[in-house]
Amino acid sequence: MKRHALITRLWHWINALSVIVLFLSGLNISNAHRHLYWGEAGYEPRDAWFHVMRFPGWMTIPDYYSLAGARDWHVVFTWIFAVSLLLFMIGSLASGHFRRDLATRWREWHPASIGADIANHLKFQFHSAGSKYNFLQKASYGLVIFVALPLMIVTGMGMSPGMDAAAPWLGELFGGRQSARSVHFLCAFALSVFFFVHVLLVLLSGPVGQMRDMITGGRDEAA
Amino acid sequence: MKRRNVLAGIAAAFTAGCTKIGETEWFGGVVRTAEGMHRSAQRALGRPAMAPEFTRADVSPFFRGNGSTDVDTPEYRAAAAEGFAGWLLGVTGLVEHPLSLSLDALRALPQRTQITRHNCVEGWSAIAEWTGPQLASILHAAGVKPEAKYIVFHCADELKGARYYESVDMDDALHPQTIVAHLLNGQPLPVLNGAPLRLRVERQLGYKHAKYLTGIEAVASLAEVEGGKGGYWEDRVGYQWYAGI
Numbered sequence: 001m002k003r004h005a006l007i008t009r010l011w012h013w014i015n016a017l018s019v020i021v022l023f024l025s026g027l028n029i030s031n032a033h034r035h036l037y038w039g040e041a042g043y044e045p046r047d048a049w050f051h052v053m054r055f056p057g058w059m060t061i062p063d064y065y066s067l068a069g070a071r072d073w074h075v076v077f078t079w080i081f082a083v084s085l086l087l088f089m090i091g092s093l094a095s096g097h098f099r100r101d102l103a104t105r106w107r108e109w110h111p112a113s114i115g116a117d118i119a120n121h122l123k124f125q126f127h128s129a130g131s132k133y134n135f136l137q138k139a140s141y142g143l144v145i146f147v148a149l150p151l152m153i154v155t156g157m158g159m160s161p162g163m164d165a166a167a168p169w170l171g172e173l174f175g176g177r178q179s180a181r182s183v184h185f186l187c188a189f190a191l192s193v194f195f196f197v198h199v200l201l202v203l204l205s206g207p208v209g210q211m212r213d214m215i216t217g218g219r220d221e222a223a
Numbered sequence: 224m225k226r227r228n229v230l231a232g233i234a235a236a237f238t239a240g241c242t243k244i245g246e247t248e249w250f251g252g253v254v255r256t257a258e259g260m261h262r263s264a265q266r267a268l269g270r271p272a273m274a275p276e277f278t279r280a281d282v283s284p285f286f287r288g289n290g291s292t293d294v295d296t297p298e299y300r301a302a303a304a305e306g307f308a309g310w311l312l313g314v315t316g317l318v319e320h321p322l323s324l325s326l327d328a329l330r331a332l333p334q335r336t337q338i339t340r341h342n343c344v345e346g347w348s349a350i351a352e353w354t355g356p357q358l359a360s361i362l363h364a365a366g367v368k369p370e371a372k373y374i375v376f377h378c379a380d381e382l383k384g385a386r387y388y389e390s391v392d393m394d395d396a397l398h399p400q401t402i403v404a405h406l407l408n409g410q411p412l413p414v415l416n417g418a419p420l421r422l423r424v425e426r427q428l429g430y431k432h433a434k435y436l437t438g439i440e441a442v443a444s445l446a447e448v449e450g451g452k453g454g455y456w457e458d459r460v461g462y463q464w465y466a467g468i
């Protein structure tokens with residue numbers, strides 16, 4: 001048995017590209033109005049709860065200010081991102097990947113167990129006996145796959161006037177369009193933190209083997 | 224510091240590569256396909272889906288003006304000075320009976336009042352109450368021919384030396400919330416917001432809501448109108464024609 005199933009590997013890389021493109025084009029869109037509000041309406045910077053920095057060209061798509069160009073990238077990659085996430089979720093439910101590898105057991109939630117897992121991370125020991133992922137991995141992958149990524153989609157749709165007409169509850173779920181926009185922004189930054197920690201941990205845990213396994217599938221040592 | 228420079232270098236190379244791809248014909252085609260998929264999906268989910276309507280208590284204290292906020296011509300100044308008493312809205316193109324409607328004629332039609340949220344492409348939003356006849360009843364009075372596929376809105380305002388214009392398909396043109404507004408929060412539309420007439424097309428972003436309306440034209444194709452992409456910003460900077468996203 002492969003360490004990573006084909007569907008996991010395909011989704012991992014499609015998702016990585018989508019999230020990076022969406023994030024960097026999103027920074028360009030953010031530059032158009034750098035103020036975040038709560039509620040339905042918000043247009044006066046003095047009413048904002050947060051003022052966002054202006055993101056420099058080297059970290060935005062396109063690499064100069066273009067709201068139209070950035071929205072083009074968003075318009076295309078939202079489809080790739082959302083459809084690939086949906087297919088990955090269906091496939092992983094069907095194959096038992098979620099249940100087998102991502103679902104946490106009750107005993108893993110014991111504070112002493114979590115403490116030990118954190119201690120192991122600090123000692124750069126990442127393997128856990130008996131399951132593919134350790135607790136912190138399961139918790140962070142679970143948060144990303146089931147909370148942060150779906151929230152990006154739902155809050156994004158909540159901002160779209162066409163979707164707002166078709167399904168007004170999307171925006172109402174968050175308390176209005178500007179709240180959905182704020183949550184969209186917060187989730188995007190939570191995901192960027194995950195991205196950096198994820199890449200850092202791969203670099204610390206044998207990057208060549210990790211990259212090889214996420215491309216070719218590798219061998220499942222637990223099997 | 225050096226490591227940060229390496230990271231910034233990787234990001235800069237990636238964004239520069241994407242910028243190059245974004246400028247190709249091929250990517251433009253991909254964008255149009257994806258845009259059409261969004262439109263079809265949104266229309267399939269609810270027809271005729273209504274944009275949320277709010278209460279008087281939700282109305283924003285001030286309605287921001289964006290884009291053109293005035294029309295700097297002697298004709299417009301003169302029209303404004305007399306309260307737009309002589310302002311005419313032409314209805315032309317693929318119609319049985321071309322019309323020229325005064326504000327009084329528009330006020331005599333059945334009116335719709337709606338409190339909606341204006342969604343700017345930049346990200347901000349504001350809530351206001353709009354009143355005016357439905358575009359559908361104006362089009363009905365003019366007798367739109369079956370070959371008409373789009374409604375084009377001609378405006379008095381100029382931005383950087385070119386007239387503003389916009390367009391929608393018949394699905395949005397005939398939508399119950401698509402109105403030609405002459406009142407904002409119960410008062411005659413201020414110059415800032417497009418006096419004396421502006422379009423409200425509530426399921427799309429703000430740049431579709433053409434201000435300072437002078438004419439409505441029914442057409443079979445957008446290719447021959449102005450720059451061919453269906454709107455001022457669409458022609459100039461490549462804004463999406465379908466702005467429901």
